[in-house]
Amino acid sequence: MKDFLSISDYSSEELQDLLDLAVKMKAQYFAGGNPPLAQGKVMAMIFQKPSLRTRVSFDMVMRHLGGDALYLSPAEIGLGKRESVADVARVLSGYVHVIMARVFAHEHVTELGEYASVPVINGLSDFNHPCQAMADALTIQEKFGSLKGVNVSYVGDGNNVAASLMYIAAKLGANFTIANPEGYDMPAHAIELGRKLAAESGSSITLLNDPHEAVKGAQAIYTDTWTSMGQEAETEKRLKVFPPYQVNADLVAKADKDVIVMHCLPAHRNEELTDEVADGPHSVIFPQAHNRLHAQKAIVARLLGVA
Ligand code: CP
Ligand code: NVA
Numbered sequence: 001m002k003d004f005l006s007i008s009d010y011s012s013e014e015l016q017d018l019l020d021l022a023v024k025m026k027a028q029y030f031a032g033g034n035p036p037l038a039q040g041k042v043m044a045m046i047f048q049k050p051s052l053r054t055r056v057s058f059d060m061v062m063r064h065l066g067g068d069a070l071y072l073s074p075a076e077i078g079l080g081k082r083e084s085v086a087d088v089a090r091v092l093s094g095y096v097h098v099i100m101a102r103v104f105a106h107e108h109v110t111e112l113g114e115y116a117s118v119p120v121i122n123g124l125s126d127f128n129h130p131c132q133a134m135a136d137a138l139t140i141q142e143k144f145g146s147l148k149g150v151n152v153s154y155v156g157d158g159n160n161v162a163a164s165l166m167y168i169a170a171k172l173g174a175n176f177t178i179a180n181p182e183g184y185d186m187p188a189h190a191i192e193l194g195r196k197l198a199a200e201s202g203s204s205i206t207l208l209n210d211p212h213e214a215v216k217g218a219q220a221i222y223t224d225t226w227t228s229m230g231q232e233a234e235t236e237k238r239l240k241v242f243p244p245y246q247v248n249a250d251l252v253a254k255a256d257k258d259v260i261v262m263h264c265l266p267a268h269r270n271e272e273l274t275d276e277v278a279d280g281p282h283s284v285i286f287p288q289a290h291n292r293l294h295a296q297k298a299i300v301a302r303l304l305g306v307a
Contacts, residue, residue, distance in 0.1 A: 001014070002113070002119055002120075002303075003113040003119055003120040003121070003122075003303070004119070004120075004121045004122060004130060004131070004299050004303060005109055005110060005113055005121075005122045005130065006122065006127075006128055006130055006164075006167070007128070007130045007133050007134075007164050007167035007168045007171060008167045008171075008193055008197065010171070011171075012172060012173075012200075012201060015134075015168065015171050015172060016172065018134060018295070018298045018299060018302060019134070019137055019138055019295075019298070021298035021301065021307060022134070022138050022294045022295045022297065022298035023138070023141075023294075025294055025297045025298055025301070025307075026138075026291075026297075029064060029293075029294070029297075033064065034065055034297065035065075036065060036066025036067075037065045037066065037301055037304070037307055038062060038065035038066055038067030038097075038300065038301070038304055038306060039065075039066035039067060040066075040067065041062070041065075041067040041068075041098065041304055041306075042067060042068045042069065042070060042095075042096045042097055042098075043058060043061075043062050043067065043068070043069040043070070043096060043097070043098045043099070043100055043300070044069075044070050044072060044092050044095070044096040044098075044099045044100070045058055045059070045069055045070065045071050045072060045100045045101075045123070046077055046079060046088075046099065046100070046101040046102065046103070046112075047071065047072065047073060047074060047101075047102045047123075048074050048077075048079060048102055048103050048104055048108075049074070049102050049104070049124070049229045049230070050229070051102060051123070051124075052265075052266065053265060053289055053292050054100075054102060054124060054131070054292070055071065057292040057293045058100050058121075058123065058296060058300075059071070060293055061293060061296050061297045061300050062300070064293075064297065065297065065301065065306075067097075070096065079101075079103065079108060080108060085108050085111040085115070086111060086114075086115040087115075088112070089111070089112045089113075089114070089115035089116035089120070090117075092116065092118070093115075093116045093117040096118065097118055097119075097304060098118055098119045098120075098121065098300060098303060098304060099112060099116055099118060099119070099120045099121070100120075100121040100123045101120065101121070101122065101123055102123040102124045102125075103122075103124075103125050103126075104125070104126055104230050105125065105126060106122075106125035106126055106127035106128070108125070109122045109125050119303035119304070121296075121299065121300070121303070124160060125160065126160060126228075126230060127160055127163065127187075127190075128160050128163045128164040128167070128190075129160045129161050129164045129264065130164050130167075131292065131296055131299065132161055132164060132165075132264045132292070133164035133165055133167065133168040134168070134295035134296070134298075134299065135288060135289075135291040135292040135294075135295040135296075136164075136165055136168065136222070136262060136264070136291075137168045137295075138291045138294060138295050139260075139284055139287060139288040139291050140152070140174070140220055140260070140262075142287075142291075143220075143260050143284070144219065146172070146173075147168070147169065147172035147173055147174040148172065148173040148174070149173060149174070149175070149203075150169075150174040150175070150219050150220065151174070151175045151177070151217050151218050151219045151220070151256070152165065152169050152174045152175065152176050152177070152218070152219070152220045152222065153176075153177040153178070153179070153215050153218035153220070153221050153222070153255070154166075154176070154177070154178045154179075154214075154221075154222045154223070154224075155178075155179050155180075155211045155214055155215065155221060155222070155223050155245050155247055155251070156179075156180060156224055156225075156226060156242065156247075156272055157180060157184050157225070157226055157227075157228070157238075157242070158178060158180045158184050158185045158186035158187075159186075159224060159225075159228050160228065161222075161224045161264050162178060162180075162186055162222075162224065163186050163190045163194075165222060166178070166190070166205065167193070167197060169198075169203065170194050170195075170197035170198035170200075170201060170203055170205065171197055171201060172201065173201040173202060173203045174203055175203050175204045175205075175206070176194070176198070176203070176205050176206070177204075177205075177206040177207075177208060177214045177218070178206070178207055178214065179208040179209060179210055179211040179214035179215075179245065180245070181209065181241050181242060181244075181245065182209055183241075184241070184242075191205070191207065211244065211245050211251060212251065212254055215251055215252070215254050215255040215259075216254060216255070217255070217256060218255040218256060218259055219255075219256045219258065219259055219260070220259065220260050220261075220262055221247055221251070221252060221255055221259055221260075221261050221262065221282075222261075222262040222263065223245075223247045223261075223262075223263055223272045223273055224263060224264055224272065225266070225267075225268055225271075226238045226239065226241075226242040226245075226268070226272055227239075242271075242272070245272070246271065246272060246273070246274065247261060247263075247273045247274070247277055248274040248276065248277060249274065249276050249277060249280070252280075259282055260282055260283075260284045261273075261277055261278075261282045261283045261284065261285070262284055262288055263278070263285045264288075264289075265285060265289050
């Protein structure tokens with residue numbers, strides 16, 4: 001596979017292999033540092049939206065591996081506006097060794113992949129967030145040993161993060177449940193694919209509207225912002241619809257007693273996640289954010305063909 005655009009593009013074996021490599025590279029990093037596998041290699045990082053984790057973790061991935069990263073802001077590139085997506089892909093392919101892009105329209109990242117001769121990584125699109133899902137899987141694996149049979153319940157908006165989480169759960173055998181308000185479902189094509197992948201691994205996909213029912217037996221509860229980047233005009237409306245989906249102590253008490261609480265961050269504290277839970281004993285939100293670094297190191301090393 002040349003690019004890393006969606007979890008669903010990879011086989012279970014390839015995904016588990018990436019996780020195994022991430023575990024190895026994480027241990028290596030904490031034992032004194034990673035070997036300079038990407039020496040002389042540069043990543044172009046295209047951002048159409050703001051970022052803390054994606055920007056800094058990918059930059060650190062390249063530095064830790066002896067390479068370099070170049071941040072390209074929305075104003076600089078004007079992806080699809082100043083210049084066509086295909087031309088940006090073809091030009092950058094002559095300058096850098098890998099492209100990471102955070103875009104609004106998912107088609108922009110697939111088009112980058114189609115026209116770039118170097119690997120392209122999806123750093124979040126309106127459709128999914130595969131690098132986040134790899135870090136999420138690493139975090140779940142660290143807690144439970146593997147994803148097989150783990151009950152993962154997502155509570156909130158059926159958004160990009162939910163779709164990638166569903167795919168990786170289905171690929172690696174975790175049971176995925178989502179509770180979202182009516183009208184805020186994951187796209188039908190994503191659900192259809194999720195069901196197909198779950199059938200292949202023998203896991204389940206459960207679609208609900210009741211958050212309390214969704215967290216029964218949950219070993220991981222996951223939530224994300226109620227209003228994703230690009231949906232700001234709907235903020236007021238969403239703030240009225242989503243409060244019953246808040247992950248708070250009452251909801252967490254209905255899950256498995258050893259449940260972990262996850263969030264891709266940035267969190268809107270006391271909206272989708274209370275301070276009490278975010279900073280409480282079940283929360284893994286910061287180790288989860290830190291795992292972006294290790295999961296992405298494995299993705300970059302494999303795409304560059306250096307590990
Ligand atoms: N979780 C995540 O992708 O965070 P950023 O938007 O800060 O990159
Ligand atoms: N669903 C959020 C994730 C941010 C990392 C968004 O797209 O804004």
